[in-house]
Structure formats: C-alpha cells, structure tokens
Amino acid sequence: MRIDLSNLKELGSYKEINETVEFEEISFRQREIEVPGPFLLSGNIYNAGKEFILNGTLEGKLIFECSRCLEEFTEKIKIELEEEIPREEINNLENVDLTHLLKENILLSIPIKLLCSEDCKGLCPVCGQNLNYEQCDCKKENVDPRLAKLKDYFEK
Numbered sequence: 001m002r003i004d005l006s007n008l009k010e011l012g013s014y015k016e017i018n019e020t021v022e023f024e025e026i027s028f029r030q031r032e033i034e035v036p037g038p039f040l041l042s043g044n045i046y047n048a049g050k051e052f053i054l055n056g057t058l059e060g061k062l063i064f065e066c067s068r069c070l071e072e073f074t075e076k077i078k079i080e081l082e083e084e085i086p087r088e089e090i091n092n093l094e095n096v097d098l099t100h101l102l103k104e105n106i107l108l109s110i111p112i113k114l115l116c117s118e119d120c121k122g123l124c125p126v127c128g129q130n131l132n133y134e135q136c137d138c139k140k141e142n143v144d145p146r147l148a149k150l151k152d153y154f155e156k
C-alpha cells in the first residue's frame, strides 16, 4: 500500500486513512498463508518532526492450516497499530510504501498455536480420519476381543 504524505510537510499536520490493502500470500515459517480478501486500514498519520506516526487498526482475515487436523480455517485478525516511520527512511513523500510495515505487523499477530478450535480432536494416528467429523474404529480393533467384551460390560 502506498500513501501520499506530500501535504504533511508541516509539523503536526495529519491525515485520516481509510483504505483497503491488498496482500498477496504472506510467508510465515516457510509456509504460505492465504489472504482471502483485502485488509482494511483505518486511522491517521501525522507529522511529528523527525518521524511520521501512524495510528490505527488493521483488520482482515487469514487462512491457516490447523496444526492438529490439517484442515484450513479462517481467522479474523485485528491489529492496533502505532508505528513510527523515520523521516530519513522516506525518499519520496508522494509515494510512501507501507506494505512492508503492515505485513510485519500481521506476522507478529499470528498466534503460535494454530488450531481450528481449542478442542480440535485432530487426526487418528492409525487411519488418518479427522476425528472432528467422525470417530473411527481404530482403538477398538487394537483391543483384545475379550477385553472389548469386558469394556462393553462396564460401559453398560
């Protein structure tokens, strides 16, 4: 996302931002994370002398793969931003690229544990069945038939 700051030359001058930001896929821990739609950046940016200060929120959705059941799930992301952009890092005030800055913030907001839900049951280690949808028979088959009868008895 590029922004024109050329009319913020005076100290204290500011402008509101309300823009959609498109990201291509985002790389995270050697994986590509799908971005199903644009993010929304809203807030303001002002000239604080040696730097510009960006305040606002960045909202959007990301598609992750659950680390237990490997299903994809969509997660809403909402980030409160407060960023300083040093004046000396800006070459051209008319065309300031915020993409990298915003991407960094998105990466930092990604939870360490990526689970489709807190109580995701994961996959059966034997047959690979997604246990969130259906139970498989694997455990029963591993149990001695006589014990299984006993188990049935106790379950009754």
Ligand SMILES: [Zn+2]
Residues within 6 Å of the ligand: 066, 067, 068, 069, 070, 071, 115, 116, 117, 120, 121, 122
């Ligand atoms: Zn899951």
Ligand SMILES: [Zn+2]
Residues within 6 Å of the ligand: 124, 125, 126, 127, 128, 129, 136, 137, 138, 139
């Ligand atoms: Zn199974």
